[in-house]
Amino acid sequence: MKGTETTSVRAGYRRARGIMVSVARFLVVLVTTFLGLLAVTFFIGRVVPIDPVLAIVGDRAPSSVVERIREEMGFNLPLWQQFLIYLKQAVTGDFGISVLTTHPVIEDIGRAFPATLELATVGTLIGAGIGIPFGVIAAVWRDSIVDQIVRIIGLFGYSVPIFWLGLLSLLVFYAQLKWAAYPGRLDIAYEYTFVPITGLYLVDAAWTGQWSIFWDAWRHILLPGALLGYFSLAYISRMTRSFMLNELNQEYIIAARAKGLSEARIIWFHALRNAAVPLVTVVALSYAGLLEGSVLTETVFSWPGLGLYITNSLQNADMNAVLGGTIVIGAVFIGINLFSDLLYKTLDPRTRN
Amino acid sequence: MTALLTVKNLRVTYPTRTGVSEAVRGVSFSLGRERLGIVGESGSGKSQTGRAIMGLTARNAIVETDMLKFGDIDLMRIPARQRRIMRGKSIAMILQDPKYSLNPVMTIGRQIVETLRTHERIGNREARQRTLSMLEAVQIRDPERVFTLYPHEVSGGMGQRAMIAMMLVCSPELLIADEPTSALDVTVQLEVLKILDKLVGERGMGLIFISHDLRLVSSFCDRVLVMYAGKMVEELPSANLKNATHPYTKGLLNCLPQIGVHRHPLPVLDRQPEWAA
C-alpha cells in the first residue's frame, strides 16, 4: 500500500507542476495583453486627437488655461514618459475626472459595473442553460425539429441587430402585452429607498429578504436579460451542436456502448464531458461578448450600466470617462478570455502535463 | 448442447443516394466456446459482422438475419434495453486502437469501474478491488498507479490491456476482438495476444477474432472464416488451412512470405467478380 501512496503523491506533484507552469504562462500573457490594451487606449486618447488638451477643455478656453492644463497633465513631456505616467495612473485606477458627472471616473464605473455584470450574468445563464441542452439534442437527433430550430435560432441570432430587436421587444412585451416593466433597473418608487450592497440588485434584494423589490428587479431585468440571453443562446447552441457531433463520432463512444452503458449516460456524461472542454471557452467568450454587447442593449433599455455610461459620455465628448470605461470592459474581457484558456487546460487531462 | 452464438444469413445494408450498399451479404456460422477467426481485406464486411452481432452498427444500417441467437436468446427479438444490458455483461468487444477507444477525460480506473457498476450492484470499495485485480489479470504490474492514470499517459500496449480489462471485468461469455493488435507495435502485439489467449482459455469464453492477418488468425484461432466483398467464401479449421479450396483463400495464403523462397514477381491477389456474386 505504501508504494502506491508515493506514486499517487508523485502524480500529484507532476500535475501541480503542470498547473504552475500554465499559471506562469497565463500571467505573462495577461500582462502583455493588458499592456497592449493600455497602449491602444493611450494611443486613442493622446495621439489620435490633434490636441488632447483641447479635447478636454474645449476649444473656447483661453490659451493661458490651455497651457496650464497642458503642463498639469504632463502633455509637454515626451510621449514615452507620458505613457509611463499613464500606465501608473491606469494601474492605480486613476482615470481622471468625468467632465459630465464631475466624479472621478473610477467611482462612476464602480457604480455602473455591477448593473452590467448582473445583466450579462442573467444573459449567460439563460444562454448556457437553454443553449447547451438544445445543442446536445440537436447533435444527437440530427435533422430533427430541434436541430432545425437550433439552426434557425443561430442564423437569426447572427443576422439581427440587437438594438432593433430590443426596441421591438419593448414595443411588444412592455407596451402591448405589459409582461415586462419599463426601462430601468427598478420602479421609481423603489429607486430611492433601496440601498444596494453589492450592486447586483437581485442578489441584494434576496439577501436582505426584500422580496417585493426582488420581483420588481426581476421584472425589469427580464427583457434585456432575455435579449442578451438569446444572442448567447444562438452562439452556444450552435457551438455545442458542432462539438457534440464531433465527440459522438469518436471511437470511445462505440466502446462505451459495447460496455452496455445507457444512451443517456453516453450522451450526457461521456460525450458532453469531452465536449465541455472546448465549451467552457465558448461560454466564457459569450459572457465576455455580452459584457461588450451590453453597450447597445443598455442604451435601448436605459440600463444604468457601463455601456450606457460609455455612450452617454461619448455623446458629451467626455473622453476620460469613455477611455476609463473602455479599459475596464477591455480588462474584464481579457481576463475572462484568458481565464477560460486556463480552465480549458485544467479540464483537459491531455494538456495538464 | 446449444451453441454459444448462432448466426444464420446475416445481412447488413446501408441506404445510399444511388441505392443500397451491401456491407454484409449472408454470413452464417455457429460458435461454441472456441476461437473463431474472421479474415478479410478492408471493406470485406468483417468488422460490420462483429458490430451487427453487438448491435452496434451505425444508425442508418439495416440489419437482417434469419437467426441471430446468443445461447437461447434471440438477439433480434429482445427489446433494445435488454440487448443493451447484455453488452459488456454477456458479449463484449475490443476495438482496434486504445488511443481512440478509451475516453480521454476519464481515468482508466474509473472507466473499468463504470463497466462493473453498470452491470452489478456493488459498492465503491468492492468495485475498486475487482478493478485492481482485473488490471493485475491483464498483467499490469502496478495496478494502483495505472488506476489513476489517464489514457494518454499510458503506452498503446498498456492501453489495450486496460481496454481488455474494461471489457472482461464482468466476465462476458463471448468476446469480439476487432483487430485488437493492429494498432500496436509488433513486439507488443504478441504480449497482448498472449494475455488475451490466456484469459479466453482460463475463462472458457467464446472468441471472435477479426483481423486482416491470415497467419496471425490461423495460429491463434481454432477455425477460420474467410470473407470477401461481404460474403463468406470459406470456413475451415486452422489446421486444414493448407487444404483450402477457394481460390481467394489460396491467393491469400500464397501471399505469405516464406523463408528460403525467392519469388519474382510478387504474387498479386486475384479477384474474380463471380466470387462476389
Add this chain to the structure above:
Amino acid sequence: MTAPIETARPYSRAWLLSEEPASRHQAQLGRAYVIWRRFSGNRLAIAGLVIIVALILIAAMAPLIAPHSPVIGDLAGARLRPPLTEGYVLGTDGQGRDILSRLIVGSRITLAVVALVAIIAAPVGLIVGTVSGYAGGWVDAVLMRVTDIFLAFPKLVLALAFVAALGPGIENAIIAIALTSWPPYARIARAETMTFRRSDFIAAVKLMGASPVRIVLKHVMPLCLSSLIVRVTLDMAGIILTAAGLGFLGLGAQPPMPEWGAMIADGRRFILDQWWVAAMPGFAILIVSLGFNLLGDGLRDALDPKEGGQ
C-alpha cells in the same frame, strides 16, 4: 484505359469535369464548375446569393428606383404616414421622408461600409498572417502576440473609443471597424501558410532563386485566398451589425444620410406609436445580414466539403 478526353467538346460538361485537363484554363474552369455545382445544390446559399445580388443592383440604381427624395421630406403633408399609404409603401418618418426611398439609397452606405472594411482589413490580415507564417521565429512570435492582443479586445467598445477620438462620421466608423477586424484574418492566413511552408513546391521555387517577398506574394498568398474569402463573407454580417450599431449610437453616418442604423435611432422616439419608422430599417439590416450569412455558409460548404455537415 484512359478516357477519350480529346473528343469532349470544349466547355461541355464532360470537358469541364475531365480528369486530365489539357490546359490550365480548362483546369481552372473545371474546378470552378465543380464548386459551383456544390454551391448551387444548396438552396439556402442560392437565396443568400440572390439577396446580395439584389442589394448590389439596388445600390447601383438607387437614384433611379427611389420614388422620393431620401433627404427632403414632405413635412407638412406626409409626416409619420403608416405603411401602404398611397405613394409611401413603407410609410414615412418624422420629417415626412419616404422610408422606402431612404432604405434604397441607404443600401449604398451599407455596401460601401462592407466593401471598404473588407478592402482594408483583409489585406492587412493577409500580409500579417502570411509573413508571420512564412518567416516563423521571432517575427512570427511578435506578430502573433500583437494579433492575439487585438483578438482579446472587445471589438465594439474599441471601435467606439476610436470613433470617439477621431470624431463621429462614416469614414471614421469604417476605419474603426477595419482596425478591429483584421486579427482573425491574420490567424487564418498564418494557419494556411504553415500547412504548406515546408512543402516541395515552395522548396522548388526557392531553388529557382525566388526571393521571400516573391514567394509570399506569388505562391503563398493566392493559396490563402479561398479560406480568407469565406471568412470575410461570413464576417460581413457582423460588420454590417457593428456599423449599424455605431450609427444607432450616433457615431456612424451623420444626418441626414439615410444610414440604416441611424434610421432606427431616429425611429426610436416613435417606437410605441409609429413602430414602422424603426422597424423597417431593421428588417433591411436583418435581410442583408441574413443574405451574407447564407452566402458565407454556402461558400464554406462548397469550397471545403469536409466541414460541411457541421
